[in-house]
Amino acid sequence: MRFLTRRRRSKAAKPLAILMALFAMGLLYSVASPATQSSAETASPEQIARGKAIFEQTCSSCHGLNGEGTSEGPTLIGVGSMAVDFQMGTGRMPMARPEAQAPAKPTDYSAEEIAAVAAYVQAEFGGGPQVPTSDQYSADGMTSEKLARGGELFKTNCSACHNIEGTGGALPNGKYAPSLEKTSDKHIYEAMRTGPQQMPVFAKGTLTDEDTREIIGYLQTLHAQPEQGGLHLGGLGPVGEGFWAWVLGVGGLSLVAVWLAKKGARAR
Amino acid sequence: MARPAEVAKTSPALETSTPEKPAPLGGMGGPLGWADDRLGIAALGKKNLRKVFPDHWSFLLGEIALYSFIVLLLTGIFLTIWFRPSMAEVEYAGSYQLLKGVHMSEAMASTLDISFDVRGGLLVRQIHHWAALLFVAAAMAHLLRVFFTGAFRKPREINWLIGVGLLSLATIAGFTGYSLPDDLLSGTGLRFVDGLIRSIPLIGTWAEFFVFGGEFPGHVVISRLYMAHILLIPGILLGLISAHLALIVYHKHTQYPGPGRTEKNVVGYPLFPVYMAKAGGFFFVVFGVLVLMGGLMQINPIWKYGPYNPAQVTAGSQPDWYMGWVEGAVRIMPGWESHIGSTTWSWNVFLPAVALMGLFFTLLGVWPFVEAWITGDKREHHILDRPRNAATRTALGVAGMTCYAMFWISGGNDILATMFHVSLNAVTYFMRVAVFVAPVIAFIITKRICLSLQRADAEKVLHGSESGIIVRSPEGGYSEAHVPITADEAFSLTQHERAEIAVPTPNLDDRGVKTKGKRVSGLRARLAQWFLGDEIAPPTRAEIEAARHRTPTSPDLPEVEADEQRELADRH
Ligand code: HEM
Numbered sequence: 001m002r003f004l005t006r007r008r009r010s011k012a013a014k015p016l017a018i019l020m021a022l023f024a025m026g027l028l029y030s031v032a033s034p035a036t037q038s039s040a041e042t043a044s045p046e047q048i049a050r051g052k053a054i055f056e057q058t059c060s061s062c063h064g065l066n067g068e069g070t071s072e073g074p075t076l077i078g079v080g081s082m083a084v085d086f087q088m089g090t091g092r093m094p095m096a097r098p099e100a101q102a103p104a105k106p107t108d109y110s111a112e113e114i115a116a117v118a119a120y121v122q123a124e125f126g127g128g129p130q131v132p133t134s135d136q137y138s139a140d141g142m143t144s145e146k147l148a149r150g151g152e153l154f155k156t157n158c159s160a161c162h163n164i165e166g167t168g169g170a171l172p173n174g175k176y177a178p179s180l181e182k183t184s185d186k187h188i189y190e191a192m193r194t195g196p197q198q199m200p201v202f203a204k205g206t207l208t209d210e211d212t213r214e215i216i217g218y219l220q221t222l223h224a225q226p227e228q229g230g231l232h233l234g235g236l237g238p239v240g241e242g243f244w245a246w247v248l249g250v251g252g253l254s255l256v257a258v259w260l261a262k263k264g265a266r267a268r
Numbered sequence: 269m270a271r272p273a274e275v276a277k278t279s280p281a282l283e284t285s286t287p288e289k290p291a292p293l294g295g296m297g298g299p300l301g302w303a304d305d306r307l308g309i310a311a312l313g314k315k316n317l318r319k320v321f322p323d324h325w326s327f328l329l330g331e332i333a334l335y336s337f338i339v340l341l342l343t344g345i346f347l348t349i350w351f352r353p354s355m356a357e358v359e360y361a362g363s364y365q366l367l368k369g370v371h372m373s374e375a376m377a378s379t380l381d382i383s384f385d386v387r388g389g390l391l392v393r394q395i396h397h398w399a400a401l402l403f404v405a406a407a408m409a410h411l412l413r414v415f416f417t418g419a420f421r422k423p424r425e426i427n428w429l430i431g432v433g434l435l436s437l438a439t440i441a442g443f444t445g446y447s448l449p450d451d452l453l454s455g456t457g458l459r460f461v462d463g464l465i466r467s468i469p470l471i472g473t474w475a476e477f478f479v480f481g482g483e484f485p486g487h488v489v490i491s492r493l494y495m496a497h498i499l500l501i502p503g504i505l506l507g508l509i510s511a512h513l514a515l516i517v518y519h520k521h522t523q524y525p526g527p528g529r530t531e532k533n534v535v536g537y538p539l540f541p542v543y544m545a546k547a548g549g550f551f552f553v554v555f556g557v558l559v560l561m562g563g564l565m566q567i568n569p570i571w572k573y574g575p576y577n578p579a580q581v582t583a584g585s586q587p588d589w590y591m592g593w594v595e596g597a598v599r600i601m602p603g604w605e606s607h608i609g610s611t612t613w614s615w616n617v618f619l620p621a622v623a624l625m626g627l628f629f630t631l632l633g634v635w636p637f638v639e640a641w642i643t644g645d646k647r648e649h650h651i652l653d654r655p656r657n658a659a660t661r662t663a664l665g666v667a668g669m670t671c672y673a674m675f676w677i678s679g680g681n682d683i684l685a686t687m688f689h690v691s692l693n694a695v696t697y698f699m700r701v702a703v704f705v706a707p708v709i710a711f712i713i714t715k716r717i718c719l720s721l722q723r724a725d726a727e728k729v730l731h732g733s734e735s736g737i738i739v740r741s742p743e744g745g746y747s748e749a750h751v752p753i754t755a756d757e758a759f760s761l762t763q764h765e766r767a768e769i770a771v772p773t774p775n776l777d778d779r780g781v782k783t784k785g786k787r788v789s790g791l792r793a794r795l796a797q798w799f800l801g802d803e804i805a806p807p808t809r810a811e812i813e814a815a816r817h818r819t820p821t822s823p824d825l826p827e828v829e830a831d832e833q834r835e836l837a838d839r840h
Contacts, residue, residue: 152370170686173692228383230565238589241401245589
């Protein structure tokens with residue numbers, strides 16, 4: 001310890017300390033954040049240039065060269081990198097053809113390409129909510145009580161559109177709330193914060209990051225847990241159940257009845 | 269002097285009790301004999317066990333309903349052991365992880381306990397729910413069988429009425445049960461009914477307060493529903509079902525037309541042993557199917573819905589299937605409402621729900637009497653109609669089913685929209701038209717089909733059935749040889765009679781005197797013409813004889829030699 005105290009006032013001490021702190025931060029950061037992580041601060045000019053190229057080629061026809069919007073697509077000014085990450089990550093953008101609602105589908109873009117476009121939109125069109133870090137949405141290690149609270153939040157805020165099991169539901173005019181069964185933690189978080197299409201934006205004032213983590217934890221546990229009580233009938237509730245009661249119950253038993261009525265008495 | 273002791277006076281009527289025959293079952297000993305000596309059931313059984321029951325699969329639909337009712341009673345008793353019908357708030361501490369610590373009513377918590385912490389509880393719960401769905405479904409299918417075969421005609425009108433009562437009670441039984449767990453869907457369903465009650469003009473709000481003991485949801489409704497669900501309604505159902513079955517025994521079961529079957533006999537198997545074995549076996553099949561469904565197919569997963577909370581809703585909230593058509597009617601109804609003075613008249617709920625349900629059960633109830641009035645047919649019927657032979661009734665029935673189905677589909681409009689990726693509004697607008705137009709189309713098509721089938725039957729009786737053998741004549745023409753049908757088949761096809769169509773009674777008879785006695789109004793005559801006018805009369809004996817002589821056909825056509833065949837064809 002004497003060694004450190006003695007050299008404390010040395011000329012090289014300050015830069016060295018900063019360097020070491022930076023190194024430690026970088027190390028921590030690279031451990032904590034996923035590889036696809038991108039945000040305006042860390043975006044390099046090359047990344048932005050790459051994003052610009054992709055944007056101009058695939059997005060600008062609808063959103064305009066400067067993200068000002070066209071008759072084909074809304075403006076992207078101020079949407080931020082999170083919206084882009086969500087829209088491209090869930091395969092909604094680029095939209096294939098004009099329809100009531102861009103459907104989610106497997107995306108054709110790599111994580112780097114999406115990050116590049118996101119960085120470009122964030123940097124050039126005025127920033128907005130940025131791609132979240134995993135500690136914002138990761139629901140690891142939650143207690144049962146917290147998961148149950150997430151369930152309550154989900155039922156209060158989301159199930160009116162997404163159905164109680166998160167299997168999706170219809171909205172007026174050909175729109176729909178999609179199923180959440182296969183959505184990743186990050187995309188659930190981003191959907192809440194950016195409010196795509198008909199979905200309201202759930203800002204931090206409405207749902208804190210803790211709340212959103214609980215919701216995500218609830219959804220992922222619900223969809224991962226084994227089905228109790230037998231085959232899951234598509235999550236359609238009483239409609240599906242009534243269907244099977246008629247088909248298997250009345251239908252199946254009628255077949256048995258036909259067979260029974262055909263059987264004569266042998267020994268008579 | 270001591271008063272003489274009182275002596276019982278002999279009553280005027282005297283019944284000497286002599287055992288009719290000492291041992292009805294031929295000197296049976298053992299416990300059976302012991303019981304018979306005291307209860308005398310053997311003589312009773314002897315008569316009833318030989319009761320004949322006709323055999324047809326469609327006669328087993330009522331039995332499916334009966335057996336699912338028995339399964340409901342059995343599983344229901346199991347559930348009452350653990351269910352707590354209370355709306356008191358508790359914190360859930362059972363073993364389902366995703367609801368830990370959530371506040372809910374005791375009813376909900378105990379249902380979760382039955383599902384996760386009582387051995388076999390979830391299985392029994394699921395059997396109970398599947399059985400409830402099957403009970404109503406089978407009753408409905410049975411109703412359709414009775415309707416389309418005309419089994420409701422004299423003397424069975426009362427049993428039809430009991431049946432209508434059974435159907436409405438079965439629906440209420442199902443609904444009250446659906447509401448008991450106090451989960452999100454059942455609460456939403458109760459809220460729906462609350463809306464129906466409140467839409468009743470003038471007394472709606474008062475009635476709501478009466479039912480819920482205050483404003484919805486209140487604190488008493490679950491325990492009230494519980495009383496209705498496990499005591500009141502099953503009790504009435506049990507009584508009505510007994511009356512229903514007693515009347516079947518009294519009237520004897522109907523039978524389809526066929527050789528040897530008349531209005532005065534019943535052809536079938538005796539109750540014991542043949543029918544008993546079949547019916548008993550069928551009970552176990554029904555029970556088995558229900559256990560399989562309960563064990564393999566998830567139903568009403570209340571743990572996913574969570575407790576009822578008026579602030580929560582879910583997309584795709586639907587009632588059980590038998591309420592679906594009412595839900596559908598409400599969904600597609602335009603939002604009509606009027607305000608008179610300080611009162612609100614919610615036509616948008618009252619008409620499609622309360623009025624429509626009332627109309628449905630009233631129409632069902634009065635139909636046997638309306639039909640008897642239209643046709644003027646006051647005879648007893650124990651031979652069933654083949655549906656095609658009552659074309660207008662069958663067409664009306666299919667139109668009714670179509671209308672019901674359209675309402676039903678509307679109840680799932682959101683699910684249709686998501687499943688088939690169409691607009692919810694488009695489905696709704698389409699359905700508003702479809703509930704009126706589809707039944708008319710169904711009526712016309714069904715009636716045409718029935719009349720064609722009638723013609724085909726007459727044709728078959730007169731000219732035989734198609735043999736499937738095409739004969740080529742020397743000139744190159746082709747014709748299909750017909751094979752005469754068996755006498756039995758011809759009998760079955762011609763057993764029905766063409767009913768007489770009433771003609772309006774003139775006001776004055778030919779001497780200008782006012783006619784007396786039973787009169788036929790012009791309206792009734794027109795209805796009778798509409799109802800019966802198009803029927804194709806079955807061929808008469810004379811027509812059949814005449815046809816026999818005109819068309820030479822050979823029953824063993826396949827065996828005839830090639831040149832003989834040509835000869836045959838030449839004669840055509
Ligand atoms: C809800 C429970 C019901 C049960 C458990 C039940 C049970 C039965 C059974 C076991 C039979 C004899 C077998 C058969 O013909 O299928 C029968 C006959 C009959 N049922 Fe039902 N039934 C129910 C509902 C209804 C309904 C809703 C109607 C009509 C509105 C109805 C009208 C009749 C009539 C008219 C018969 C006599 C049929 C004949 O002799 O051909 N029943 N019922």
